[in-house]
Amino acid sequence: MARTQPSPLVHDLQAALGIEAVLFEPEDLLPYEFDSSIDRSAPDVVVLPRTTEEVAAAARIAEEHHVPVVPRGSGTGFAGGAVAVMGGLLVVLTRMNAIREIDAANRLAVVEPGVINLDLQDALSSFGLLYAPDPSSQRICTIGGNVGTNSGGPHTLAHGSTVNHVLGLEVVLPGGSVVNLGSRQVDAPGIDLRGLFVGSEGTLGIVTAITVRLIRENEAIRTMLAIFSTVDEASNAVSEVIRRRVVPMAMEMLDQETIRVVEPRVNAGYPLDAGAVLLMEVEGLVEAVDQDSEIVIEACKSQGARDIRIARTAEEREALWEGRKSAIGALGHTAPALYLLDGVVPRSRLPEVLHQVLGLSREYGFKCANMFHAGDGNLHPTVLFDPEEEGATERVLQLGGEIMKLCVDAGGSITGEHGIGTEKREYMDWIFSEADLEAMSSVRLAFDPTGRFNPCKILPTGHGCAQGHFEPIKRKLGPGIYV
Ligand SMILES: Cc1cc2nc3c(=O)[nH]c(=O)nc-3n(C[C@H](O)[C@H](O)[C@H](O)COP(=O)(O)OP(=O)(O)OC[C@H]3O[C@@H](n4cnc5c(N)ncnc54)[C@H](O)[C@@H]3O)c2cc1C
Numbered sequence: 001m002a003r004t005q006p007s008p009l010v011h012d013l014q015a016a017l018g019i020e021a022v023l024f025e026p027e028d029l030l031p032y033e034f035d036s037s038i039d040r041s042a043p044d045v046v047v048l049p050r051t052t053e054e055v056a057a058a059a060r061i062a063e064e065h066h067v068p069v070v071p072r073g074s075g076t077g078f079a080g081g082a083v084a085v086m087g088g089l090l091v092v093l094t095r096m097n098a099i100r101e102i103d104a105a106n107r108l109a110v111v112e113p114g115v116i117n118l119d120l121q122d123a124l125s126s127f128g129l130l131y132a133p134d135p136s137s138q139r140i141c142t143i144g145g146n147v148g149t150n151s152g153g154p155h156t157l158a159h160g161s162t163v164n165h166v167l168g169l170e171v172v173l174p175g176g177s178v179v180n181l182g183s184r185q186v187d188a189p190g191i192d193l194r195g196l197f198v199g200s201e202g203t204l205g206i207v208t209a210i211t212v213r214l215i216r217e218n219e220a221i222r223t224m225l226a227i228f229s230t231v232d233e234a235s236n237a238v239s240e241v242i243r244r245r246v247v248p249m250a251m252e253m254l255d256q257e258t259i260r261v262v263e264p265r266v267n268a269g270y271p272l273d274a275g276a277v278l279l280m281e282v283e284g285l286v287e288a289v290d291q292d293s294e295i296v297i298e299a300c301k302s303q304g305a306r307d308i309r310i311a312r313t314a315e316e317r318e319a320l321w322e323g324r325k326s327a328i329g330a331l332g333h334t335a336p337a338l339y340l341l342d343g344v345v346p347r348s349r350l351p352e353v354l355h356q357v358l359g360l361s362r363e364y365g366f367k368c369a370n371m372f373h374a375g376d377g378n379l380h381p382t383v384l385f386d387p388e389e390e391g392a393t394e395r396v397l398q399l400g401g402e403i404m405k406l407c408v409d410a411g412g413s414i415t416g417e418h419g420i421g422t423e424k425r426e427y428m429d430w431i432f433s434e435a436d437l438e439a440m441s442s443v444r445l446a447f448d449p450t451g452r453f454n455p456c457k458i459l460p461t462g463h464g465c466a467q468g469h470f471e472p473i474k475r476k477l478g479p480g481i482y483v
Contacts, residue, residue, distance in 0.1 A: 003025065004024060004025055004026070006024065007024070007044075007045075008065070009044070009045060009061065009062075009065045009067060009089070010022060010024045010045055012061045012064070012065070013045060013047055013058060013061055013089075016054065016057040016058070016061060017047055017048075017049060017054050017057065017058065021047055021048045021049060021050070021054070021095075022045060022046070022047055022048075023045065023046040023047075023048075024044070024045045024046070026042070028046070029042050029043060029046060030042075032046050032072070032075070032084075032090050032092065033083070034075070034083060035072075035075040035076065035077045035078075035080060035081065035082045035083055036075070036076050036077060036078045036340070037077065037078050037079055037080040037083065037421065037422070037423055038080070038337075038339060038387075038393060038396075038397065038423075039080035039083045039085065039421075039422050039423070040083065041083050041084055041085045041086075041087070042084065042087065043070065043084035043087055043088060043089065043090035044067065044084075044087045044088055044089065045088075045089050045090070046089075046090045046092055047089065047090070047091055047092070048092050048094070048095050049091065049093070049095065049096065050095050050096060051096070052096075052170060052172065052178060052208040052209065055091060055093075055096075055172045055206050055208050056172045056176040056177070056178055057176065058089065058091055059091075059172050059173070059174060059175065059176040059206065060175065060176035061089075062088065062089045062452070063174065063175050063176065063452070066450075066452075067087070067088040067089050067452070068084065068086045068087065068088030068089065068452050068453075068454070068455050069088060069089050069091060069174070069206075069452060069453050069454070070082065070083070070084045070088065070089070070090050070091065070202060070453075070454050071091050071093065071144070071148065071202035071206045071207075071453075071454065072090055072091065072092045072093065072145075072202075073092075073093055073094065073113065073114065073141060073142030073144045073145030073148070074094065074116075074137075074140050074141050074142050074145060076137045076140055076141045076145065077145060077148075077149055077418065077419065077421065078340050078342060078418040078421075078423070079149070079201075079342075079415070079418050079419045079420060079421025079422070079423040079424060080421035080422035080423050080457075081148060081149065081201045081202065081419050081420075081421035081422075081454070081457055082145070082202075083421075083422065085422055085455070085456045085457075086455050086456060088452075091206055093112075093113040093114045093142065093144050093206070093208075094114040094142065095114060096112035096113055096114040096144075096208065097112055097114035097115050097116070097119075097142075098111070098112045098115070099111050099112075099115055099119070099120060099123055100112065100209065102123065102124065102127060102129075102214075103184075104127045104129060104214075106184065107129065107213065107214040107215070107216075108167060108184055108211055108212065108213060108214060109123075109124070109131070109211070109212050109214060110209060110210070110211050110212075111143050111209070111210050111212065112144075112208070112209055112210075113142060113143060113144025113145075113147070113206075113207050113208060113209070113210065114142050114144060115142060115143045115144075116138075116139070116140065116141070116142060116143075117131075117133070117134070117135060117137075117138035117139075117141055117142070117143060117146060118138045118139050120143060120212075121134070121138070124214060125217075127214075128216060128217045129214040129215065129216060129217065130214065130215050130216070130217055131165065131212055131214055131215075132155055132159035132160070132164075132165055132215055133146055133151055133152065133153055133155075133156070133159075133161060133162045133165055134153035134154060134155050135151045135152065135153040135417070136153060136154070136324065136325045136327075136328065138153070138325075139325075143210055143212070144207050144210070146162045147162055147166060147169070147197070147198050147199075147207050147210055148199075148200070148201050148202050148207070148419070149162075149199065149201060149417065149418060149419040150162045150163050150198050150199030150417070150419070151417055152373065152376070152378065152416060152417035153373075153417075154249075154250040154252050154279075154281075154321075154324065154373060155249050155250050155281075156373060156376055156378075156417070157247065157248065157249065157250060157251060157373065157375035157376055158247055158248070158249045158250075158283075159215070159249070161417065162198055162199075163195060163198040163199060164213075165212055165213045166182070166194060166198050166210060166211070166212055166213070167182050167183065167184055167185070167186065167188075167194070167211040167212065167213050168180065168181060168182035168183050168184060168188070168194060168210070168211035169181045169182055169194050169197055169198075169207050169209070169210055169211070170207070170208045170209035170210075171197060171204075171205040171206065171207055171208065172205055172206045172208055173204075173205045173447060173448075174205065174447065174448040174449075174450075174452060174453050178208070179193075179205075181193040181194040181197060182194030182211065183211075184211055186213070196443065199419065200458075201419050201420065201421060201454060201457050201458055202453060202454040202457070203444055203448065203453050203454045203457055203458055203459075204443075204444065204447040204448060204453065205447060205448075205453065206453075218283035218284055218285075219284065219285050219286055220283065220284065220285065220286045220289040221249075221281060221282075221283045221289070221317070222281065222282050222283075222289050222293045222310060222311075223279070223280070223281045223310070223311040223316075223317040223320055223321070224279075224280045224281070224282075224293065224296065224297070224308055224309065224310050224311070225269065225270070225277055225278070225279055225280075225308070225309045225310075225311075225320055226277065226278040226280065226296075226297075226300040226305045226307075226308045227271055227274045227277050227305060227306055227307040227308070227309070228274065228275055228276045228277065228278070228300075228303075228304060228305055228306065229274070229275045229304065229306060230275040230276065230304075231253075231255050231256075231275055231276045231351065231354055231370075232351040232355075233275070233276070233303050233304035233305070234253055234275070234276035234277070234278050234303075234374070235253070235276075235350035235351040235354065235374065236303045236304075236351065237278060237299060237300045237302075237303040237304075237305060238251055238253070238278065238347055238350065238374045238375060239347050239348050239350075240299040240300075240302060240303050241280075241295070241296050241299040241300070242347065242375070243299075244295050244298075244299050245295075246282070246292045246295045246296055246299075247375075248280045248281055248282045248292070248296060248375065249281045249282060249283045250279065250280060250281040250373075250375065251278060251279075251280050251373070251374050251375030252278070252279040252280075252324050252371070252372070252373060252374060252375075253276055253277070253278055253279075253370070253371065253372055253374035254270065254276065254277050254279070254323070254324065254327060254370075254371040255275070255276050255354075255369065255370040255371070256274065256275050256276065257367065257368070257369035257370070258327050258331065258369040258370060258371045258382075259271075259272065259274055259276075259277060260272060261327075261330050261331055261333075261334055261369065262323050262326060262327050262330045262331075263323065265326070265330045265333070266319075266322050266323045266326050266330065267319065268319050268320055268322055268323025268324075269309065269316070269319055269320060269323070270323055271307075278300065278305075278374065279320055279321070279323075279324055280296055282296060293310075324371065327369075327371040328340065328371075328382065331369055331382055331384065334384060335367070335384035335385060335386065336385070336386040336387060336388065337384075337385055337386065337387050338382050338383070338384060338385075339382070339383040339385065339396045339397070339399075339400060340380055340381075340382045340383075341379070341380060341381045341382070341383070341400050341403055341404070342378070342379070342380055342415050342416055342417060342418040343378075343379045343381075343403060343404055343406075343407035343412060343413065343414060343415070343416065344376070344377050344378050344379070344407060344412040344413040344414075344415070344416040345377045345379060345407050345410045345411070345412035346377055346410065346411050346412060347374075347375070347376075347377045349377075349410045349411065349412075350374065350377060350379075352410070353379070353406055353407065353410050353412075354370065354379070356406050357370070357379070357381045357403055357406065360399060360402055360403060360406070361381070361383060361399065364395055364396075364398075364399045365395075366383045366384060366385055366395075366396065366399065367383070367384045368381050368382065368383050368384070369381075369382045369384070370382065373416070373417075376416060377412065377416075378416030378417060379407065379416075381403055383396050383399060383400070400423075401427070404424065404427055404430075405427075405430070408427075408430045408431060413431060414427045414428075414430065414431060419458075420457065420458045421457055421458070422456055422457060425456070425457065425458055425459060425460045426460050427460075428458070428459065428460045429460055437459065437460065440458070440459060441459055444458075444459065
């Protein structure tokens with residue numbers, strides 16, 4: 001097969017990072033065309049740096065060649081954030097995967113961005129410590145990607161999302177300078193640029209090291225599965241538990257569609273005839289766990305729970321969680337493609353919005369499964385479809401837009417944890433005013449005056465590329481504004 005001639009950009013990158021750290025043959029770029037969203041677009045070049053200096057060199061070279069720069073972790077994001085929609089340079093951080101330090105006395109760790117979330121959790125277990133953010137993708141996603149999207153997870157309900165657990169960041173800015181934001185203490189002096197960078201989806205810079213806050217493992221944990229005949233009962237139970245002043249560490253709901261797919265594959269212990277199950281966890285001192293569990297059980301019974309099972313061993317707990325954490329993968333076996341949405345509604349409106357979501361999906365002719373962080377009101381309707389079917393992708397995206405509108409109209413939001421990416425940038429003006437968006441745009445341009453870092457993400461102004469999902473993305477290389 002004829003080999004591609006290295007472009008001047010490739011040549012300069014090879015000189016700075018070494019030949020094996022630079023990919024540019026079309027077949028080598030294929031795995032980097034997509035993340036877990038529907039968007040697809042090939043970068044021109046991929047680099048796999050090993051050090052902050054190499055990331056800085058790549059950013060400088062991209063600036064000299066006037067090409068877009070897109071940071072990427074494992075590519076598990078659902079919003080298209082790691083897709084190089086305008087081509088250019090994709091900086092893949094997975095080789096920067098060292099846990100540089102665990103400081104148990106001061107309850108912090110310093111990690112490189114390519115560290116897999118679960119690898120950090122495993123490394124901490126012998127210290128009796130935890131890094132609280134635990135996305136369901138924790139076996140594969142990176143801490144850098146978690147920072148990029150401000151990831152949540154089942155335990156966000158009690159502990160908050162990634163932003164609450166990041167103390168400091170080392171960042172390569174557009175142009176290649178390296179800055180340190182935040183500190184090793186909770187209360188860093190100065191303007192909180194650390195907070196600004198968490199959730200900025202790679203539009204302000206590339207994170208090359210992260211100082212994270214650690215928490216102590218709790219003395220006792222009780223994991224419970226409440227079984228309901230309907231989604232309404234389960235949703236009402238979520239509000240009832242919190243109304244009784246207990247905030248469990250986690251409250252995850254799986255509906256019937258999901259249970260029927262997951263249980264035969266995982267043997268988690270979810271009854272196949274349940275309308276919905278709530279997977280809940282309370283943690284703390286032994287006495288408090290006993291007391292809180294009683295309140296949770298009573299609250300669930302009061303809303304019609306027909307059974308409540310308590311995990312008696314670590315293996316039983318593991319099995320209950322395995323069902324939840326494998327749900328998306330299991331659903332992936334039942335249809336050629338999934339479109340997983342991420343919206344938020346006030347907890348009290350869960351039953352009504354879930355009915356509307358299922359009704360809309362039926363109108364569009366799609367099956368829709370639901371498994372989500374119910375305690376946060378963070379919905380993940382998962383629409384099953386076949387992209388080969390004429391018009392199916394367009395219809396599924398249209399349905400996604402309508403579901404997001406339902407969430408906003410119910411007083412919620414267009415994302416709980418997956419970010420905006422390309423997927424939802426056109427919905428941003430449903431929740432932000434022109435002045436709000438202008439303020440975000442000014443901040444972005446202050447760090448990146450040409451908008452070269454992760455163009456066409458988050459902000460809806462979109463002058464540099466096509467609007468929405470249906471028009472082909474127009475490439476705009478060379479100097480200019482990409483936001
Ligand atoms: C099965 C499954 C379950 C999931 N469950 C959850 C869940 O419970 N909670 C949740 O929040 N998400 C979940 N996700 C979504 C996804 O895993 C998270 O958004 C995760 O944080 C993405 O990490 P990543 O390494 O794959 O990042 P990528 O997808 O590679 O990138 C995500 C974004 O971060 C930016 N980015 C990546 N690395 C850097 C860096 N070093 N510096 C600056 N920007 C960077 C990218 O440009 C992009 O905008 C799930 C995904 C799957 C497939």
